[in-house]
Amino acid sequence: MFESLTGRLGDVLGRLTKRGALTEADVTEALREVRVALLEADVALPVVKSFIKRVKTRAVGTEVLKSVNPAQMVIKVVHDQLIEMLGSEQQELNLVAVPPVVYMMVGLQGSGKTTSTAKIAKWLTEKQGKKVMMASLDVRRPAAQEQLKILGEQTNVATLPIIEGQMPGDIA
Ligand SMILES: Nc1nc2c(ncn2[C@@H]2O[C@H](COP(=O)(O)OP(=O)(O)O)[C@@H](O)[C@H]2O)c(=O)[nH]1
Ligand SMILES: [Mg+2]
Incomplete structure (x- = not known):
């Protein structure tokens, strides 16, 4: 954009x-x-x-x-x-909860969610000593899951295996 x-x-x-x-x-x-x-x-x-x-x-x-x-x-x-x-305010990531703590990235198409997810996951793994898994919920676009998988390989962060699915309401 x-x-x-x-x-x-x-x-x-x-x-x-x-x-x-x-x-x-x-x-x-x-x-x-x-x-x-x-x-x-x-x-x-x-x-x-x-x-x-x-x-x-x-x-x-x-x-x-x-x-x-x-x-x-x-x-x-x-x-x-x-x-x-x-949003101009900075917020610390709040990880104080019963594990696994889940963070959902929400944003406009192409705004950098996937890339930022990998950056944050790498930071959490390497600097904070956390165990991270990244999961793409974009089951309609296999390429989106593939992108996350590649970033996971590059950053040594686990990713959820690619799921190809239909959403409720999809026309077969
Ligand atoms: N210059 C620049 N490009 C970025 C940055 N973050 C993501 N991108 C690029 O913006 C495009 C969309 O990013 P992506 O993470 O796939 O966005 P998503 O659709 O929100 O998941 C890709 O080509 C990224 O390489 C950034 O911080 N700086
Ligand atoms: Mg994405």
Whole structure:
């Protein structure tokens, strides 16, 4: 998502850099690309709308007009708002429970759940001395389970054997 966003914004903001100040029209054009990128990443429409509104309110204003490089300013506002939307607080992993402690990774398609899972599993194994197993619940996409299996092999973390299954309600 961020890669496609970077590409899209590159074109629009490239044009902005050549001009001095940031007008509402400039911001609107840049945010149209942000909107498309978020929608393509399956972010819910109401979330996209409120996100765009917040960025716009912050971007079209004194902060931006005063800044030396308007393009960088827009990127910073989008970046800050993304962090705010996704959560800016850090939380320790809480493993104080009767084992096995289960962590479920939830996130948008392509947002890095599988990769982050392997990173966290490696860290827990190597730095925290924990015994970890990774399990892909994505039984509809064998490739997703295969990806986790490969990462498990690379990190020496056990993975649940690949399950090919049908979900209740699937049409045979
Ligand atoms: N640059 C970068 N790419 C990442 C990072 N985490 C994941 N990716 C890449 O983003 C893509 C989607 O990641 P994946 O873990 O499969 O996402 P998932 O669909 O949420 O499981 C893959 O090509 C990853 O290699 C990261 O921290 N930085
Ligand atoms: Mg995945």
